[in-house]
Amino acid sequence: MTDRIDELKKQAAEKAVAQVRSGMVLGLGTGSTAVHATRAIGRLWQSGGLTDIVAIPTSEVTAQEARKFDIPLVTLEQAPAVDITIDGADEITPALDLIKGFGGALLREKIVAASSKRLIIVADDSKLVRRIATKFPVPVEVIPFAKQPVSQALESLGAKVSLRFKEENTPFITDEQNLIFDCTFENGIEDAVSISQQMLNIPGVVEHGLFLSMAQEAIVASESGLSVLSL
Secondary structure (H helix, E strand, O other): OOHHHHHHHHHHHHHHHOOOOOOOEEEEOOOOOHHHHHHHHHHHHHHOOOOOOEEEEOOHHHHHHHHHOOOOEOOOOOOOOEEEEEEOOOEEOOOOOEEOOOOOOHHHHHHHHHOEEEEEEEEEHHHEOOOOOOOOOEEEEEOHHHHHHHHHHHHHOOOEEEEOEEEOOEEOOOOOOOEEEEEEOEOEOOOHHHHHHHHHOOOOEEEEOEEOOOOOEEEEEEOOEEEEEEO
């Protein structure tokens, strides 16, 4: 990644943060672009540009970043209605359907997104696709007890299934102590709604990384600048 793209990702995050107002409940996303948003919110909080905010992090990594700026953190029990969540994505279609979860935080990300009045995605233009799952696999979070039957069931949907590893011989473990299967579809997914539901119907699947009809806006960084996709 060029320094230029990283700077534009930072600008995309800051453009999203410009929609944040004092008094809001915020969802803090996970990933290389979303971290820029957390830092921008943190700087505004520390300077007094934002007051009376609370935030819900979507991962332990994000929580650690937020604590560096003393952003007040709460749970969904304390603040069940989130005003704005700013998060990244691994794929974005023209309809703003998403794949998320490359960082392993898809479960908390989806819970917070579903609790949000507005989900704003920040990303670089390499994440834009015409059809979902053409560049990235669909991550599926699975309880360890169901590893084998879930793998077979996912393969029956046409996916090439790979257990995600943190390092050699060490499976990746999510914040909720689950496994992740990465599911590759050779030509992408034609009917994402159907595949989404079929995945959720598999006993042992906790959640998957298809975020369908959840985002309202995507701010995308490219070498030529920023563009905004909205519904």
